[in-house]
Amino acid sequence: MTHEAALRLGIFLGLLAAFALWEALAPRRADPPARTRRWPVNLAFVVLGGLVTRVVLPGGVAAFAASAQANGWGFLAALAIPDWAAFVVSIVALDLAIYFQHRLFHRIPVFWSIHRMHHSDTMFDVSTAVRFHPVEIGLSLAIKVAVVAVIGASPESVLAFEILLNAASLFNHTNGRMPDWIERPLRLIVVTPDMHRIHHSARREETDSNFGFSVSIWDRLFATYRAEPADGQDGLTIGLESYRERESQGLLRLLAQPFGRGQ
Numbered sequence: 001m002t003h004e005a006a007l008r009l010g011i012f013l014g015l016l017a018a019f020a021l022w023e024a025l026a027p028r029r030a031d032p033p034a035r036t037r038r039w040p041v042n043l044a045f046v047v048l049g050g051l052v053t054r055v056v057l058p059g060g061v062a063a064f065a066a067s068a069q070a071n072g073w074g075f076l077a078a079l080a081i082p083d084w085a086a087f088v089v090s091i092v093a094l095d096l097a098i099y100f101q102h103r104l105f106h107r108i109p110v111f112w113s114i115h116r117m118h119h120s121d122t123m124f125d126v127s128t129a130v131r132f133h134p135v136e137i138g139l140s141l142a143i144k145v146a147v148v149a150v151i152g153a154s155p156e157s158v159l160a161f162e163i164l165l166n167a168a169s170l171f172n173h174t175n176g177r178m179p180d181w182i183e184r185p186l187r188l189i190v191v192t193p194d195m196h197r198i199h200h201s202a203r204r205e206e207t208d209s210n211f212g213f214s215v216s217i218w219d220r221l222f223a224t225y226r227a228e229p230a231d232g233q234d235g236l237t238i239g240l241e242s243y244r245e246r247e248s249q250g251l252l253r254l255l256a257q258p259f260g261r262g263q
């Protein structure tokens with residue numbers, strides 16, 4: 001395992017354990033999390049996603065960035081700006097690209113059929129953060145590679161962005177309770193679990209809002225921000241109407257889900 005891969009895995013496991021402890025000790029919603037049924041399935045997608053990355057892009061996006069930079073690709077190569085400024089521009093540009101990728105995955109039916117597996121989880125906790133279809137992982141990699149090539153992002157900025165995105169996603173899917181006096185000001189800057197939970201609502205207009213993963217500014221700026229769910233944080237139904245039965249939540253059924261019918 002490379003140094004970068006070990007660093008990413010270490011941070012991932014540390015945050016996963018910390019957020020799991022938080023939501024176990026102080027849950028935001030009282031509905032039973034059904035961990036023994038959901039967690040093995042959701043966590044299996046970490047392994048499957050990792051395998052797809054190994055096959056599609058063995059060195060990861062950061063290694064691609066190193067070769068892109070060596071070839072002088074991207075607009076940053078043409079701009080004479082300091083390294084720290086290029087680092088910031090790369091992270092902001094990658095984050096904005098992921099925001100629009102997420103909107104695209106909701107808007108285009110074939111992409112939605114792949115992305116909806118993430119939304120079909122009937123609960124919302126830190127394990128939901130890693131539940132992405134392997135095809136979506138592959139598509140995301142392709143999009144990230146294209147964006148890195150256009151920007152000319154450095155491998156360091158790509159690694160920092162991937163760690164940030166991963167950490168933000170684990171955080172904003174957590175079912176941990178947070179006092180209002182922390183949540184309100186925090187939400188002005190970052191996507192909080194209360195903000196992202198609305199994105200996991202069964203109401204389509206709520207699913208199609210709060211697309212951001214890290215900072216809340218993109219949703220505010222592009223008018224996709226929704227402050228409160230119609231049924232309140234405790235009444236909000238999580239998941240999708242077509243995938244409520246227990247049989248639809250097995251690993252094989254979830255892998256097959258993009259190819260079947262549904263909402």
Ligand SMILES: [Zn+2]
Nearest residue numbers: 102115119199
């Ligand atoms: Zn989504």
